[in-house]
Structures are given as C-alpha cells and as structure tokens.
Amino acid sequence: MTASASQQVAGHPWIRRFYSATLMALSPLIWHRVWREQLPGRSRLERLGYIPAAPDCLSGSERSLWLHCSSVGEVVAAKPLIDTLRKAYPQRPLVITTMTATGAQQALRLANNSNGMIRHHFVPLDFPCAARRFVARLSPSLAIFFETELWPNLLASCSSYGVPVAVVNGRLSERAFVGYRKVRRLMGDALSHVDWLGAKSEADAARFYCLGMAAEKSQITGSLKFDVSSDRKLFEVSKHLLSCVSGRPVWVAGSTHPGEDEQVLAAHRLLCERLPDALLILVPRHPQRFDAVAQLCHEQGATLARRSLGELPDEATSVYLGDTMGELQALYCAGQLAFVGGSLVPVGGHNLLEPAVFGIPVVSGTQLANFSDVAEVMRAADALVEVEDEVTLADVLKRLLSDPVARRQLGEAAQRVVEANRGALERTMAGLDVLLPSFTRR
Numbered sequence: 001m002t003a004s005a006s007q008q009v010a011g012h013p014w015i016r017r018f019y020s021a022t023l024m025a026l027s028p029l030i031w032h033r034v035w036r037e038q039l040p041g042r043s044r045l046e047r048l049g050y051i052p053a054a055p056d057c058l059s060g061s062e063r064s065l066w067l068h069c070s071s072v073g074e075v076v077a078a079k080p081l082i083d084t085l086r087k088a089y090p091q092r093p094l095v096i097t098t099m100t101a102t103g104a105q106q107a108l109r110l111a112n113n114s115n116g117m118i119r120h121h122f123v124p125l126d127f128p129c130a131a132r133r134f135v136a137r138l139s140p141s142l143a144i145f146f147e148t149e150l151w152p153n154l155l156a157s158c159s160s161y162g163v164p165v166a167v168v169n170g171r172l173s174e175r176a177f178v179g180y181r182k183v184r185r186l187m188g189d190a191l192s193h194v195d196w197l198g199a200k201s202e203a204d205a206a207r208f209y210c211l212g213m214a215a216e217k218s219q220i221t222g223s224l225k226f227d228v229s230s231d232r233k234l235f236e237v238s239k240h241l242l243s244c245v246s247g248r249p250v251w252v253a254g255s256t257h258p259g260e261d262e263q264v265l266a267a268h269r270l271l272c273e274r275l276p277d278a279l280l281i282l283v284p285r286h287p288q289r290f291d292a293v294a295q296l297c298h299e300q301g302a303t304l305a306r307r308s309l310g311e312l313p314d315e316a317t318s319v320y321l322g323d324t325m326g327e328l329q330a331l332y333c334a335g336q337l338a339f340v341g342g343s344l345v346p347v348g349g350h351n352l353l354e355p356a357v358f359g360i361p362v363v364s365g366t367q368l369a370n371f372s373d374v375a376e377v378m379r380a381a382d383a384l385v386e387v388e389d390e391v392t393l394a395d396v397l398k399r400l401l402s403d404p405v406a407r408r409q410l411g412e413a414a415q416r417v418v419e420a421n422r423g424a425l426e427r428t429m430a431g432l433d434v435l436l437p438s439f440t441r442r
Contacts, residue, residue, distance in 0.1 A: 013156075013189065015185045015186045015189055016152050016153065016156060016186065016189050016190075019152055019153075019183075019186050020127065020128050020153060023125075023126060023127055024127065027127075030125060034047060034099075034125065036101075037099065037100050037101045037122075038101055038122075039101055039104055039105070039108075042104075042122070046121055046122040046124070047122055047124055047125050047130070048124060048125065048127070048129075048130045048133070049124040049129070049130040049131065049132070049133030049134035049135075049137065050133065050137075051121050051134060051137050051138060052137070053136075053137040053139075054137065054138060054139040062091055062092065063092065063139060063140060063141035064092055064093040064094065064095045064119075064138065064139075064140045064141065065085055065089060065092050065093070065094050065095070065140060065141060065142050065144065066094075066095045066097065066138060066140035066142065066143045066144065066163075067081070067082065067085070067094060067095070067096050067097070067144045067146065068096075068097045068098075068123055068143070068144065068145050068146060068149050069096065069097070069098055069103060069107075069146045069149070070098065070099045070100065070103065070146070070147075070149050071098060071099060071100040071102060071103040072098075072100065072102040072103045072105070072106045072325075073255075073350060073351065074098075074103065074146045074147060074149075075096065075098065075103050075106040075107050075110075076106060076328075076351065076354070077146070077147075077169070077224060077225050077228075077351060078146050078169075078224070079110070079228075079229060080224060080227040080228065080229050080425050081144075081168065081224055081227075081425060081428065081429075082094065082096070082110060082118075083229065084425060084429055085429075085432075086114070086117065086118070088429065088433075089436070090117075092141065093116075093117050093118070093119060094114075094117060094118045094119075095118075095119050095120070095121060095138060095140065096110070096111075096118065096119070096120050096121075097120070097121050097122065097123040098120070098122065098123065099122070099123055102286060102287060102325070104120055104122065105287075105325050105326075106325065106326060107120040108120050109325075109326050121134075121138075123151075123154075124154070126151040126152065126153045126154055127153065128153050128157075130153075131151070131153040131154045131156070131157040132153075132157045132160070132161075134154070134157070135154070135157040135158055135160075135161050135163060136157075136161060139161070139163075140163055141163070141436060142163065142164055142165075142166065142432065142435055142436055143158045143163050143164070143165045143166070144165075144166050144167075144168055144432065145165065145166070145167045145168070146167075146168060146169055147167075147168075147169050147170065147171045148170070148171055148172060148176060150167070150187065150190050150191070151190070152186055152187075152189060152190040155190050155191075155193040155194065156189075156190075156193055158193060159193040164195045164196075164435040164436075165193055165194050165195050165196075166194070166195060166196045166197070166198070166431065166432055166435060167194055167196075167197045167198065168198045168221075168224065168428050168431075168432070169198065169200055169221075169223060169224040169225070169424070169428070170197050170198055170199040170200055170204055170205070170208060171199075171200045171204050172204050172207040172208060172211075173348070173369050173370060173372070174207075174369070175348075175369055177207045177210075177211075180211055181210070181211065184210075184211055184212070187211040187212055188211060188212025189212075191208065191211060191212045191213045191214075192212065192214075194213065194217065195217060195435055196217055196218075196219070196431050196432075196434070196435060197213055197217060197218040197219070198218075198219055198220075198221035198424075198427065198428045198431050199218060199219070199220050199221065200220075200221070200222065200223045200224075200373060200424075201220065201222075201223070201373050202220055203373075204373075205218055205220050219427065219431055221424045221427040221428050221431070222421065222423060222424035222427065223373060223374065223421070223424055224424045224425055224428060225351060225353050225371075225374060226353060226374075226417075226418055226421040226422050226423075226424060227422050227423075227424055227425040228351070228353045228354060228357045228418065229357075234329050234330040234333055234358075235330075235333055236330075237327060237330035237331070237333075237334075238330050238331070238332075238333035238334035240312075241281075241312070241313070241320075241331075241334040242334055244312045244313050244314065245279055245313055245334075248277050248278065248279050248315075249271075249275050249277065249278040249279070249336060249401040250278070250279045250281065250334060250335045250336055251271075251278070251279075251280060251281070251335050251336060251337050251338070251339065251397060251401065252280075252281040252282075252283065252322075252331055252332050252334065252335035252337075252338045252339065252355075252360075253280060253281070253282050253283065253338075253339040253341060254283045254322075254328050254331065254332060254338060254339070254340055254341055254350070254354070254355075255283065255284075255285040255328065255340060255341040255342055255350040255351075256282065256283065256284050256285060256293075256341035256342070257284075257285055257341060257342055257345050257347050258289070258345070259344075259345045260341055260342070260343075260344045260345045260365075261282070261284065261293050261296055262296070263344050263389060263390040263393065264280070264282060264339065264341075264344075264390070264393070265280075265282075265296070265297065265300050265302065265319070266390040266394075267390040267391075267393040267394040267397060268280040268302075268318070268319070268394075268397075269300075270390065270391070270394035270398075271394050271397045271398055271401070272318070274398045274402075275398070275401060275402070277315075278318075278397075278401065279313055279317060279318065279319075279320060280318065280319045280320070281319075281320045281322055281331050281334060281335055282297070282319055282320070282321055282322065283321075283322035283323075283328055283331055284321075284323070285341060285342065285350070287323070287325060290308065290321070290323035293321065293323075294306060294321055294323065297319050297321065302318045302319040303316050303317050303318040303319070304317070304318070304319050304320075304321060305317045305319075305320050305321070306320075306321045306323055307320065307321060307322050307323055307324050307327075308321075308323040308324050328354065329354050329355075329358070332354060332355040332358065332360055333355075333358050333360065335355075335360065336360075336361075336400075336401060336407060337360060337361040337362075337363060337397075337400055337401070337407060337410075337411075338354075338355035338360045338361065338362055338363065339363045339364065339393065340352050340354070340355065340362060340363070340364045341365075342367075342370075343364040343365030343366065343367050343368055343386075344365035344367065344387075344389065344393075345365075345367065346367055347367065347370075348367060348368065348369040348370030348371070349364060349365070349367060349368035349369065349370050349371045349375070350370075350371070351371065351374075352364060352368075352371055352374050352375065352378060352384065353374060353417075353418055355414070356378070356383065356411075356414035356415060356417060356418050357415065357418045358415070359411040359412060359414065359415040360411055360414070361385075361400060361407050361410035361411040361414065362378070362383065362384050362385070362410070362414050363384075363385045363386075363387060363393070363396055363397075363400075364384065364385075364386055364387070365386065365387060365388070365393075366386050366387070366388055368386075377417055377421060378414065378417050381413050381414075381416065381417050382410075382413055383410065383413035383414040383416070383417045384414070385400075385410065
C-alpha cells in the first residue's frame, strides 16, 4: 500500500469514540481481567492514570522517556534497548509501563539497579480519561511502544499533548493481522498518531502499511531480539548449579505452559530410560503456576527440588524446578541443551535467542508463530531442532545428550546466528534520536 493510500485509512476519531464506548460497556469484564495483575503496595488507581505528576520545573532535556512493554517477555527482549537508552540519555528518567504483574516484577528488577533513574507504572486502561490523565501527569519527552502495543486512546493522547510516538521492534504476526484487519479503520486512526515505526521485517512493515501506517514514517530495522545481551554474571548462578550436578546430563525446559509441562515430563521419563541420571531443569512461564507444576511433578513420581526454597539438586534429584523470576537465562546456561517452551502448545513460542546467545543448543516445538522470523533464520543455519511431541522430544534429547560433538555444532551455529543478525538496536536508536532534541544526546 502506498503512503497516500495509508493516509486514506487514517484519521477517524469517530471510530475511536465508538471503540471508547465499547470499552466503557465492557469495563466490568476488563476490571475483572486486570484485577489480579497487581503487585502488593501498588494502587489499582494507576490503571486509571493516577500516577505522581512530573514536576513543572523540568527542562525539555530532563523530561522522561516512556517505554511500554506488555509483559515479561517484552521487558526481557527490550533489555538491550533499555540499557542503551540509559547510556545515551543519562539525564532522562526512563519510565517502563507493563500490563502484567510479571512484567512489572521484571521492570522493577531493572529499576532496583538504576539509582532511581528507572521507574515502573502499570499502563492505564485505554479509557479516554485514563489515557489523557496518564500522559498529562507523566509528561514524557518520547513515548516508545514495543512490538504490537497499539492502544488507540493512549496514542491519541500522546498526540494531543505533543508527545512524539515511536513503535519499535514492530511486529504483526499473520494471526494478529487477521484480527486487526477487522478493525482497520480504528487501527488506521491509532497509527496516524505514530511518528516513527521501526518494523522487524518487510512482512511486518507490509502488514502495518495495510492497516494505515504511513510508509514515509517507517523503516525496517530488523529484530531487536538479535541484540540480546550476554551478561556473563549469569554464569555465576549456573556455575554454582553445575557444581552440584557434575557429570550428569542436564537439559532445561524454559517458559513452559499448561499442557506442555506434561509433555516435557513425559519426555524426561523416556530420556531416563536411556540416561537414568539425567536431570531436567523445568522453568514454567508464569509464577502463579509454580506450585501447580511442583504438584504435577510429585504426582508423576519425579524427585523434585525447588529453587525458591533454596534447595539444590543432588544425585537423587530428577527435576529441579526453577520457580524464581529473572533467572531463566542463568538456568539455560546450566544445561547442555535448552528446550524453549510455548511451542508444543498453541502459544506461539518464546525467545529462541536467550539460550542461543550463550551457544546453548536450541530445541523447540513447531508452534512458533510469535518467533517465525527468528525460527526461519535459525532453520536456514541448521541452528534449531524442532519436535512435534514428547516422543520426538525424547528422541532428540537421547541423541544430543549422548553426542557432545553434535551439541557443540548446534550451539555454535545458534551463536553465529545471533552475532550475524545484530544491528537492529543501532538502527532503532538512530530512529529515536530524530524524535528527540539532538543536544540531549551524550
């Protein structure tokens, strides 16, 4: 679609009013959904935009940067961008908003190490008054929305208050695009308030154009996920674990979901028929499921140790439950290979690059809609093994855990993919710099 065609779709405030009325009608259901997405000591009034107001005395170069990431996966993926923004604009506070409580916990970990220069708020519900109140009180110098977080009233409020808007790592899967296309006029109105889009791929950019994004305000930057950081401090955690399981075959199943934990545990039982001393490090995706997964392990006869209880695996431990937050990459590093979850069930997969950046061999299921671009590159480089169920997963585990040469080749190929595709971060920062006064850049 050409830029002129995009403009024809954009700019329909009447459709936003209809959308807002629909939200208000559904507000009891919406409140019920977000009520549990909360942290102790945090007011739910944040969901209505009630946050502390920024001081009026702030100069233009001191106003905050605002980055919105929906959940924990987006906060983790945005970590390289967060670090670079802090270095590039050290005088500007960075406010991270999330929709979910797990995302908030991840953001707060970053805030705890920032000397007060990173703050977290829950994003307001997209009611018109809440959106306007939030933007007015925050008064950011730039609003950055990660991937597909396109909230029409929030975007319009940014425009009303003169806040430039960027969408970074812009992603629209085919499935999401089908849904958004049904409300194309609403999306066109929302995208008319976006000043710059950094799309992940040509296919993603094309889908944004079809929804109304102006081509002249867009750029294909590549995926920020390839700029994943490899913090060597993580090896301190993994080294401690490895000292407890020296010589044992160890594999990690990370970010698993309901219906997938059962398949992972079944694959581990099949693996233990060949390698009886094998250890599974199991890391469920959501903390509210930790106890349920522990119970599942007990029901299936696994000898369990839980990280949250300060326990460490011994020679009798069959499953080590990684039921803590923020340690997934460290736990990946403790394994000889990594299975990345959300891919044996219709979730769309999780970040294949988190283990790959450390040279850990990567295995996943076939349901990778959320990471199709990453998976495609890894397949082409023979850097990814995909399985269909617990039986094929067990077969791959038996083969790779018995073949150190094959593991090394697969891990090195995965690491090369990461290194060869870096650069989206630099292109994204160049796009963001244009939206901010150049004198504020260090």
